[in-house]
Ligand SMILES: *[C@@H]1O[C@H](CO)[C@@H](O)[C@H](O)[C@H]1NC(C)=O
């Protein structure tokens with residue numbers, strides 16, 4: 449093999465190696481081509497951009513979610529940090545921050561708007577809702593400590609102890625059922 453060919457061989461190897469991450473996913477991916485689903489929840493479109501069970505992330509998970517007018521998350525809490533960036537639309541954050549009571553109680557309401565960001569304090573009960581009748585609400589969500597362990601409330605007066613653990617969460621379910629290395 450000539451020196452030049454050998455060099456090209458080495459070079460192509462480097463390109464190949466940097467193209468795929470440890471999970472076997474390409475480093476750069478087209479968001480429009482990632483799997484999206486409503487996971488049985490009306491008005492939702494969810495994309496796991498970077499996932500724990502899906503891509504092997506240990507510290508963070510990133511979601512892209514779109515809520516049709518009137519739809520939103522359940523009333524819930526989790527013991528992870530969560531940061532939102534509103535990419536499109538507007539809506540309302542309902543946040544019950546008092547951790548002293550037996551139940552969440554009447555939440556504070558915060559107006560969410562395009563290009564706004566907000567975070568949910570660990571364990572605070574909250575709900576994000578598209579309260580704009582005319583436009584989808586699209587958010588980028590980052591959570592810590594994946595996969596998400598979510599406690600769901602029927603309403604704001606449900607005792608914290610009665611909130612129901614949903615684990616694995618909707619989009620993690622199918623991957624928990626079929627182990628990843630079983631192709
Ligand atoms: C990303 O995917 C969408 C949908 O398939 C496609 O229209 C678009 O051209 C893609 N972008 C690039 C840069 O390939």
Ligand SMILES: *[C@@H]1O[C@H](CO)[C@@H](O)[C@H](O)[C@H]1NC(C)=O
Pocket residue numbers: 562563
């Ligand atoms: C969001 O805010 C940043 C910082 O001011 C700005 O650069 C960006 O253009 C804004 N984006 C939109 C869609 O308004």
